[in-house]
Amino acid sequence: MEIPDTLKYTREHEWARTKGTQVVIGITDFAQDHLGDVVFVELPDVGDTVKKGESFGVVESTKAVSELFAPVSGKVVEVNDPLGDTPETINDDPYEEGWMIVVEPSDPKELDALMDAKAYRAFVEEQE
């Protein structure tokens, strides 16, 4: 299972990557593997606000619906719209092409509270 060192992680298996002042958000390799084939994704619109720990969308596999939880609060400045037509990208490339939204964080310090790769790996191993 892939857990890039440079990212931050939530207990709900989202990742967050700093890009300048912004934060790119997606779900982890562990999450996509456990979901199985992703067949539908529902994301917010540009301009919406998301709140740390609250749902910002859903991702659905053939069998199940899972909510997506925001790692940080802020305003959505970009959405990966092509995922609407090709949700399987989330399975194929969860950390790059499978990114979901970009947020302009209202409180960048919220990132510090997330797990780093080492802590997330330990968290995942505990779950298995």
Place this chain on the structure above:
Amino acid sequence: MSQRTPLFDTHVRSGARMVDFAGWEMPVQYAGILEEHDAVRTRVGLFDVSHMGEVVFRGPRALESLNRLFTNDLSKVADGQAQYGCLCRESGGIVDDVVVYRRAADDLLVCVNAGNRQKDFEWLSSHAGAADVKNESDEWAQLALQGPLAAQLLQRLTPLDLSPIRSYRFAQGDVAGVPCLVARTGYTGEDGFELFCPPAAAPRLWDALIDAGEAEGIQPCGLGARDSLRLEMAYRLYGSDMDDGTTPLEAGLGWVVKLDKGEFIGRDALVRQKEQGLARKLVGFVLTEAGIARHGYPVVQDGRKVGEVTSGTKSPSLKTSIGLAYVPPALAAEGSTFAVEIRGRAAAAKVVKTPFYTRK
């Protein structure tokens, strides 16, 4: 504590992801639901369905006894033929939907749903009259070999001539040296077979099919693909689309209810329901807006809940969002429209003809 089939170790060793289903630890997927689904539609897939139960009726009154508990008519099928139908309560509510394999008039095997093993046995044995009823669920393993290449693969492993075993027929014979009841039945909408065999021999049979099937590109499959395959055919799933509180007429299974065959449990209630008209009907629908309908989602019309989704998924073959729902008869005709409430939003839906998928 979950129960395990004789193939549990085989699944784990082959990298299956295991889940709890109706009290059983079963593989939900091997390679992924979409890949497995496609393998069954285009090549051949192998499923462990040993969690299904088997109840056997024997004795001179076996046929007559079982026919009084069954909505379809077992006197109309020959020995070596199988028939689908329901077991009903006096109320007309469905105890289970089952396939009966008529080995002889005095020897019939009832294949029941995993979650209903005990309930069905108790129901059948307490209403069987003079027949000898035995719960043989632990004496059988069951493998389903499904897909357009299933017959050519199976034929290499058995001395039985498979060509006369047409749909819903079966025979006894060896497969890879394992004595089996070889039935041309299934739950996928494709050609295929269900192999009933002794539990101890199941891993050997599984391995032989996987090995021989390499030429056909055989794919081991889990319950996830089984569910998406059956839903594309609009095959009902007990516990999701129907239960003790729904009747076969409501569930759209009127074609397996033979009201004129004579007395059977539930007949009076079903006759009454037919005369009075149904309050709801199970229909197939597609979403015409984005989203996926799921079990339990409300069906709404003019802002009011008028029904409920019982099954739904994104069809892997058709790439559309399909489902089954109970709706009032006024909304049941093909082309009728309603909405499905998905996370507080209404998504438009249209009633369509089923099966959703037609075999190529």
